[in-house]
Amino acid sequence: MKHSLAKLACLAGAVAASLSAQDLTITNARIIGPDASVIERGSIVVRAGKIASVAAGAPASTAGKVIDAKGMTAMPGFIDGHRHINTGPNEKQQMQALLEAGYTTILSGGGPAEGNITLRDHIDKGVINGPRIIPSGSLRLANNTPEMAREQVRKMAEMGIKFTGEIALTPVPGPSERELEILRAVVDEAKKVGVMVQVHAVSSKAMVAAVEAGVPLLVHLPNKDWVSKEDAKKVAAAGTKVLGTVSFGSPVFGVFADDNKPRFRDGKPWPEGIVDGVRLGEEAGYMPVNARTIWDAGVTLGYCTDTTYDPHAGLDHELKMLNVMFSMKDLVKMMGPNTASYIQMGDQLGTLEAGKLADIVLLDGDPLEGYWNWLKAKVVVKGGTVVVDKR
Secondary structure, eight states: OHHHHHHHHHHHHHHHHHHHHTOEEEEEEEEEOTTSOEEEEEEEEEETTEEEEEEESSOSSOOSEEEEOTTOEEEEOEEEEEEOOOOSTTHHHHHHHHHHHTEEEEEEOOSOHHHHHHHHHHHHTTSSOOOEEEOOBOOOSTTOOHHHHHHHHHHHHHTTOOEEEEEEOOOSSOOOHHHHHHHHHHHHHHHHHTOEEEEEOOSHHHHHHHHHTTOOEESSOOOSSOOOHHHHHHHHHHTOEEEOOTTTTSOBOSSSOSSOOOBOTTSSBTTTTSTTOOSSSTHHHHHHHHHHHHHHTTOOEEOOOOOOSOHHHHHHHHHHHHHHHOOHHHHHHIIIIIHHHHTTOTTTSSSOOTTSBOOEEEESSOTTTOGGGGGOEEEEEETTEEEEEOO
16 A cells, blocks of 8 residues: 555656646747737746746746746747658657757658657657657558548548648649549548548649649649649638748758758759759749749648758758748748648647647747748747757
8 A cells, every 4th residue: 555655646746747847937038929919028927838828028927947038039839841750760869950940840741650650659758859740641642542542541540640641643744533533532531530631732733633622731832833823712712721842942052061062952963853853943933932822812821841851951941932932920920820720730839829839939039030030949848848948
């Protein structure tokens, strides 16, 4: 009996310590609101991992550890709606690098579902430090049948997976009727079992075909041609949400080698290394312009990098290209509520509001001044727990 009571006491103590770790107060912060409004010297109180209050001035009462932001900017933790991650020998370093860049939530871009689940569990169980991982399961249309594809969707649901990985549609000359037949079966089955279908449609023909098939989520903008205003309106009318990956076609410098040579995001020469490249790297022009076209049509456009290299460098690369076509206020909406909506967590993430999960990044600069200040994460909070502190 004494042994059992001792175990219960230890368990209760551990639970209390865990809850205490999710209580936090941030003071003297410049707080960016949902509509890019600003509280210059405000406070955020976190209780049990959720935001209890966001207000100007000092809080009426504090909770847990108190962090004096000393004028740093508080924003929602960054969300990458499509990044290729999986379990592996370097997962600890990779996940830590994501946190240090400011990311608190990642929707896996695909790969083996089991590996995604293992990675998520390693983080949830405290084996490694890392952002919140949302697993996905791969599904291909090639060499498949409608019934086989339906079975794959049902298997995902049984595993607890809520998203397919990116399902590729032939971009040029466009998807075949066979592809679309299987895709329609996937969409139909996914609705029945509660799985969100994500499609890789990188031409206007593929994009419109996916929308007409009832696909709710597109992981990329077209990078093979220009999106017309008419096609953008079709996407908006359908309520289909899209991720940007605006920097896909633009070259990367200084990430893979410090030799001042332009490279594609896998380290191969640019533009020759671009997957299914159009010709001379026109993708670098198509994607940012197409992003603005669908944004202006009213499409919910979210943020992702679709990268595997250093998270800070990937954030820098994507923001540089977005900066050409969007204001900083636009980026607050795109990277916050829009991406949270894409990953089906708009009621929990994306803005700093009472009742939402306490995912917060403190930046050493004003993000409304310029994208470069988004690269200065000093403190990162996930679910009320400080996971990075570089002050």
